[in-house]
Amino acid sequence: MKRNWISYPYIIWMIIFIVVPLLLVVFYSVIVVTEDGLTFTLEFYKRFMQPVYIKVLIRSIVLALISTFICLLIGYPVALILAGKGVSRKNTLILLFVIPMWMNFLLRTYAWLTLLEKNGLINTMLSWFGIKPLNLLYTSEAVVLGMVYNFLPFMVLPIYSVLSKIDKSVIEAAEDLGANSYKVFTKIIFPLSLPGVMSGITMVFMPAVTTFVISRLLGGGQFTLIGNLIDRQFTTVGDWNFGSALSVVMMILILISMAIMTRYDKDREGSALL
């Protein structure tokens, strides 16, 4: 089977459309093109080190971590219940869980836009109980809510797929040996589900830390995240150099978090996507 050449169109394609563009980003992050030629500079990385931008980076990471943690907190029990015995029509339930994920991401975010408004449905309902309208939209909580809502299935599904593969006889053996359900969970189920938890965390954290849409639509331009900063450089300011430097920073951020995750998640293949 020496038919490697049929993968050559792909390799050429990926070099042109993946490798070269990324090299261009790295190029623009350190090179300024002027009339007298190219100059190497680290100015754009230095600019990023200013307190304002570091604050943006920290804000992005904190909001993403909070969302990831909330997803884990409410997602793990769901996965546990769905994977447990005695759940009828398991496949239908999982399907029901996946359907909202298939809905356009922007429409899902838009849905919250209408719900959270001062005259939106939630406030209207609150007013029936005599509660004055609250400021729900354009807050950092709204941004976190948007992230949790959009990315919750990414947490539940990997955990579910790992949990449902756990050998039931191990649990039965523990029970036979006298372990109560709390012990069974902390000593067996949770440790065995860790790979799923890790890929869940990765799959929620990454889109959350890089988003610019959720913070723009639900945050009202006040909670600038690193994604917004990049978007701004390319659409409003027109500073490709700084935008590229920010993109490189973002890639490094992702690489670091990947590295941390894979250290815990040895059984990566298979669990990453469903």
Place this chain on the structure above:
Amino acid sequence: MKGFLKRFYVLLIFAFLYAPIIVLIVFSFNDSKSRGNWSGFTLKWYRQLFHDQQIMSALYYTIIIAVVSSFVATVIGTAAAIGIHNMKKIKKTIVMNITYLPVMNPDIVTGISLMILFIFLKLELGFLTLLLSHITFNIPYVILSVLPKLRQLNKHMYEAALDLGATPFYAYRKVILPQIMPGVITGLLLAFTLSLDDFIISFFTTGSGVANLSIVVYSMARRGISPKINALSTLMFVSVLLLLLIVNRRTSKENNVKKGSHA
């Protein structure tokens, strides 16, 4: 009691997931633009939706791009997967790492890097650049769906076919392709839905009046609430539901057939 609690919790989560969508759908039939009060049933937003040229052209581009890009990505990706499968260790690792790049890279970085490339090449941003971008981010998903099937292949069958006088191409078509077909179809569907749903990469790589639905929704959402978007959501939700039901039917039927043949 415990069972009840469990059921209640799952119900609560499903309510959280579905309530916003249901509210969107209900309010798409609301007579006034108000988003808190119900003021009567209407279909006018649907009528307006179908008369909105911007949305209709976006729908056209979304579908065209999804069909063409998923098809091209499937062809290139399947070929690539076969090639990669037969590669030597080191080469394989390098190629697979490049394949993982667009999967792992933040969409916004993929988007702006492609935009820089197109501007660098002096390609006018528009239909072609949008299509090229979609193919690019689709191929890896096709490869990742086809490769597992290739690993399960029985090598000897291909060799047997050659021994029996089949040309390599014929053997590929008749022996290997049917066996990896489920992976190819999965890849095609995955690519198709990813293309339908994409916003960020499209946002940076399109221009000249070519926009997909996500982009139009984004620009409309930035102009405020419009019941037209609710109507659009309803239609999309219903079509997703139908599509999933059909696919589910088909796969469960297939499973039954398989089970039957084993028995």
Place this chain on the structure above:
Amino acid sequence: MRNLVKIVLAIVLFSILIGTFAGCKGGNGSKDDLNANQSGNKNESKKKVVLNVYNWGDYIEETVIDGFEKKYGIKVNYEMFTTNEDMYVKIKSGAGNYDVAIPSDYMIKRMISENLLNKINFNNIPNYKYIEERFKNLAFDPNNEYSVPYMWGTVGILYNTTMVDEPVDSWNILWNKKYEKQIFMLDSQRDSLGVALKKLGYSMNTRSVEELEEAKKALLEQKPLVLAYVVDEVKDKMIAGEGALAVVWSGDAFYCISENPDLAYAIPKEGSNLWFDSMVIPVTSGHQEEAELFINYMCEPEVAFKNADYIGYATPHSEAKKMLDPEVVNDRAFYPLEEDLGNFEIFEYDAEAMKDYDRIWTEVTSE
């Protein structure tokens, strides 16, 4: 040798693929042809022309474009931008080949100084005669070579009379803690910085770094009171009663008031920004003649009237103004007289200052 054969094969395969795309693009073009044919196109040479028009969001009466397509058999690709800066970046980077764009005064000056605009052949714009004299030869295009006025207006405060009971006559009200989280600001650097500068009693065109820093401080101080920084959303939000005060452009205020009578518009006594949006032809345009045809069409009295009537901004078009409701034209909030414009300023362009604006606005929004 065998490897060479493989590489050649791969290249051939690749180019076949590229060919398929070209085919797709052709397919797309044929749809355009269809449109052109349907609209009864007689002119062979213009058959393939697609005009890319780049305008602000909600800044045209929709049937006007159809009218142009039908009349001349030229398809229009209509695209929208949210701020002058967005538009500028897109044209400057070469990301879009637009044939007609409608930026504001200072941005036109900037684009002229960076050679991003083509000169317009005014012989092809006979309808230019309808533009009032006082809108010709403005400072940003002193010899009137590059731009044809489209709309003009001011920046002011739109407020909800059911939520604000004190008189609105100063920018200071936007710093009033009473309205915490009820204020909408514009997500547009020059407009928001301009508001802060005017509040402090400085010129909107200041180049003094100290004054700009002071304005930045004021904006940061105001930030906790602001509900959101938005552009086009503001109309929908104010109509729905989501906020008490908003910085808006005059025409948007006009539209909002027509939708919700509780709203009112005021121009602060400290003065404000007077702006002009004009049609220009970017250098990327490959269809100079058709672009001029479009601009001329937009200056037809009937078309100019439709646009002015629909979007609510003040028109520089003498005939269109005559057709408008006299009550609107005589409303000094929307058609201010020269004497009302005492402490109004038109944005100027200065390359160095621009960098400061960028930096300050990024810092304000990132904080």
